[in-house]
Amino acid sequence: MALLYVFFGTIFGFILSRSGAADYNYIQSMFLFTSFQLYGIIGTAVALTAPGIWLIKRYGRTMRGRPISIELKPQHRGNVVGGALFGIGWSICGMCPGPIFVNIGEGKIYALAALAGALAGAGLFGAVYTRVQGLFRLPRLVVGTGDG
Amino acid sequence: MPLILHGLTPLHWAVGGAGIAIITLALLFVANRRLGISTGLEDVCSFVLPVPYFARDAVRSARQWRLPFIAGLVVGGFLSAVLGGGFTPTWDLGIFDQVIGFGPAGKLAWMFAGGLFIGFGTRLAGGCTSGHGIFGLSNFEFPSLISTLSFMAAGIVTTQVVYRVIF
Numbered sequence: 001m002a003l004l005y006v007f008f009g010t011i012f013g014f015i016l017s018r019s020g021a022a023d024y025n026y027i028q029s030m031f032l033f034t035s036f037q038l039y040g041i042i043g044t045a046v047a048l049t050a051p052g053i054w055l056i057k058r059y060g061r062t063m064r065g066r067p068i069s070i071e072l073k074p075q076h077r078g079n080v081v082g083g084a085l086f087g088i089g090w091s092i093c094g095m096c097p098g099p100i101f102v103n104i105g106e107g108k109i110y111a112l113a114a115l116a117g118a119l120a121g122a123g124l125f126g127a128v129y130t131r132v133q134g135l136f137r138l139p140r141l142v143v144g145t146g147d148g
Numbered sequence: 149m150p151l152i153l154h155g156l157t158p159l160h161w162a163v164g165g166a167g168i169a170i171i172t173l174a175l176l177f178v179a180n181r182r183l184g185i186s187t188g189l190e191d192v193c194s195f196v197l198p199v200p201y202f203a204r205d206a207v208r209s210a211r212q213w214r215l216p217f218i219a220g221l222v223v224g225g226f227l228s229a230v231l232g233g234g235f236t237p238t239w240d241l242g243i244f245d246q247v248i249g250f251g252p253a254g255k256l257a258w259m260f261a262g263g264l265f266i267g268f269g270t271r272l273a274g275g276c277t278s279g280h281g282i283f284g285l286s287n288f289e290f291p292s293l294i295s296t297l298s299f300m301a302a303g304i305v306t307t308q309v310v311y312r313v314i315f
Contacts, residue, residue: 005179011224021168025152048170123193124268
């Protein structure tokens with residue numbers, strides 16, 4: 001099963017690499033409104049994924065017959081504040097999380113620093129979660145053994 | 149505009165968008181997985197940081213697929229470089245080099261700082277461009293719409309300030 005995910009990730013990474021979605025200049029030109037490329041990519045992806053998800057949910061099962069269950073993301077104040085912080089980081093690095101890994105694979109040395117920063121930032125959030133939970137009305141943690 | 153990677157001509161946006169949609173739908177239909185990459189940062193943190201946030205069921209149960217998927221992203225970038233002209237490690241950063249012009253040490257600091265915003269922000273928002281922007285919007289989830297509008301707006305403001313005001 002793990003190999004299947006490596007395969008999907010490889011195709012996804014190749015597309016991000018070759019479409020401009022992992023390219024610093026294309027990210028900046030999206031935010032500068034000087035190129036339509038990234039708006040076209042994201043718009044097309046959503047326009048095709050939306051009816052696809054609708055069809056799969058209507059069918060109700062995976063290819064192998066297991067029931068489809070989509071875990072919805074919670075709504076809270078963090079959506080706005082976290083989104084804004086992420087947008088600043090996306091602009092600074094010219095990479096969102098997927099393209100950080102793609103750029104590392106392409107051989108962009110500085111992407112390793114972006115990854116180190118992203119891991120440190122995520123780690124920091126995990127460490128202060130219980131302290132900012134009330135402020136952002138974040139959901140209670142469900143901690144257990146998990147199945148992983 | 150050519151890509152920074154070997155000056156290649158990018159795929160048409162419709163091809164890129166369709167490819168992303170196909171993988172997103174394949175993950176759901178084949179494996180019942182919701183596309184999301186930034187949660188993978190938590191999976192990595194969960195190995196080294198013993199705090200309750202990283203012991204959540206949602207993190208531990210997803211390691212088995214997110215980590216291989218992320219490894220695939222690196223492989224995909226590597227293959228793209230190899231097939232497009234060879235794997236040659238580079239500091240090339242496009243218009244950053246022309247306009248801002250920091251050297252390697254400055255770039256590492258700049259990228260690490262940006263990474264901190266990405267890591268903290270995506271975890272606070274509960275997702276990034278993939279989980280909120282692609283999957284969440286496609287599934288008509290309101291928190292994803294809010295998050296996407298927020299990160300697009302902040303990205304636009306930051307780049308405009310960096311490239312049209314400061315530098």
